[in-house]
Amino acid sequence: MADSWRQPRRLLLLGLGGLTVFFLMVPTLVVVPMSFTASNALTFPPEGLSLRWYEKMLTDRQWSTGFVNSAQVAIVTAVASTILGTLAALGTVRGRFPGRNATQALILSPLIVPVIIIAIGMFSVFVRWKVAGSLPGLVLAHTALAVPFVVVNVAASLRTVDRNLELAAQSLGASPVRTFRRITLPLILPGVLAGGLFAFITSWDEVVVSIFLTSARFRTLPVEMWEQVRQVVDPTVAAVATTLLVVTTTVLLLAFVVRRQAPAR
C-alpha cells in the first residue's frame, strides 16, 4: 500500500512524523545538558561543565532525603500493587461472578478520575485515619493509583496463556495450586514483573496526590521539586529533573525488555 503513495506525499508524512518525534522528546531533554552547567544560572548551551549541582542535590538534606523517601515509597508500592494487581487480574479475567464488568471498571477507574479529586479525597480521609504525611499513607495512595497498570499487564499476558497446558497438568494429577505455581505463574511472570516496574514508575513520578499527602517532615523528590520550581531558579532543579528522568527511563526500558520475554503470542 505504501508503494501506491506518490513520493512527495510520503516524504511530507515522514517529515511531519519527524517533527512530532522532536516535539515529543527534545523539549524534555534540554534539561539534561543544562543540569551539567558550571554557572549559577540555567543557560543553554550550558556554560562550562561541572557536577556541582548534582553534588548539591546529594549533599542538601532536603533533596537527598526526598530521594530516599521516593525510592522507599516506590519500591513498597511496586510490591504491594504487583500482588493486588495480579490477584485482581486473575479474579476478573478467569473469575465468573455477577458484577464482573463493574469490577473491571472500578479497577481501572483510578486512571480516569481527575487526580486532584483523588488527592483531596485521600487527604481528608487519611488525616482522620492518621496516615497522612507518612510513608504508609503515601504507599496506600500510590498503590491505588498503580494497581490498574499491573492489572492491564497481567490481564494481557493471562489472555495469551493456553488453557490446555493447565488442563494437561491437572489431568496428570496436579492440584489447582500446583498447576498455578508450576504452569500459569511462569507463563504470566513477564506481565507480572512488567506491571510491577510500571507501578514503580507510577509512584516514583507521582506529584499531585503526593503534594497533599506529604508533610514538611516527609517529602518525596517530585514534591520537593514542585515546591522549589515555583520559587528558585537554581540549576539543582535541573539535576533533580535529570535524575527523575534517568531512573524512569531505566526502569521503563527494563519493563519493555521483561515484557518481550513473554511467550510467543
Add this chain to the structure above:
Amino acid sequence: MTTESGRRPRGGGPIFNRWALLAVPPIAFLLAFFVIPLIVVSLRSVTDFPKPTADTLANYARFFASAANLRVLGNTFWIAALSTVVCLALGYPYAYLMSIVRPRLAGLLLIAVLLPFWSSLLVRTYAWQVILRDTGIINTFLLDARVIEEPIPLIRTTLGVMLGMSQILLPFMVLPIYAVMRRIDPEYTRAAANLGAPPFAAFRRVFLPLSLPGVLAGCLLVFVLALGFYITPALLGSPKDTMISQFIASAVQQRLDWGIGSTMAVILMGVTLAVLLIASRFVRLRDAFGSLEEA
C-alpha cells in the same frame, strides 16, 4: 471449563467460580482507599459550610453564583477542547505514518510515543518552563540574536499551556488511533485503488471512515484527561488560564474552604462522567482504554 467449580445454570456459563475470590482483596483495598475518599469528598460538598446553613445545596448555589467560578469552568472546557484539536492534528498523521511504514520503523515510532508517555509530567512541564520563560532558551536566543528587544511573552500564556498539555496528552491520541488503524485490512484501500480511486480519494473514502472509531476514542481520552490537568496550567499558564483543578487545590490548601473545594470536585467529577456517558453512545470505551494496553 470442566475443572472450574461452580454451579452452572442451564444455558449459560457458571455464575460464580473460585477464581472470583481472588478479586476480593484488591476490591476491598480499592473500596477502602479509593472509593471511600471519593464518597467523603462528595459528602463534604453538602455538609461543610463556612457559615452554618440549613440549605444542603448552599455550596452549589455559591459556586454557580460566582462569575469567576463559571469562567474557570468554561475555561477548563475551552483548554481541554483546544488540546484535543491540537493532539488530533498532530496525532492522526503520526498514527497513520506508524501504520504504513515497515514494522521496525513503526516500533521506533511507538517507542518515541511511549518514552514520554511514561516520563514525569512535572519534569516535562518544568522543561517547557525552562524553554519558554522570559530568561528561557527561546527568549535568550532571540535577544542575543537581536531579533527582539524585549522578551516575548511565551510562558504564562495560553500558548504555553497548549504546548505543554498537547505534548503530554499526544500519546493518548496516537495509541487508540494506531490500534484501530492497525486492524484495517490494507486490501480495502488496495481494492479502492484497483477500482480507479486516486490515492487520496481511496484514503478519504475508505481508510479515513474506517479509522474514525480510533479518532473518537483518542479524542475522548485526551478531552477527559485534559479536564483534570493541574500541574501544567499552574506552571505554564497565566491566572487567565486557570483550570478547575487549580481552583480546587487553592480552595482546599490556601483558603481552607473545603465546602467549595469539594463542591468543585463533585462538579468536575460529574462533568467527566457525563462526557464519558455521552461518548459511550458513539465510542466503544474498550477502544479507548484497551489501546492503552499497548503502553
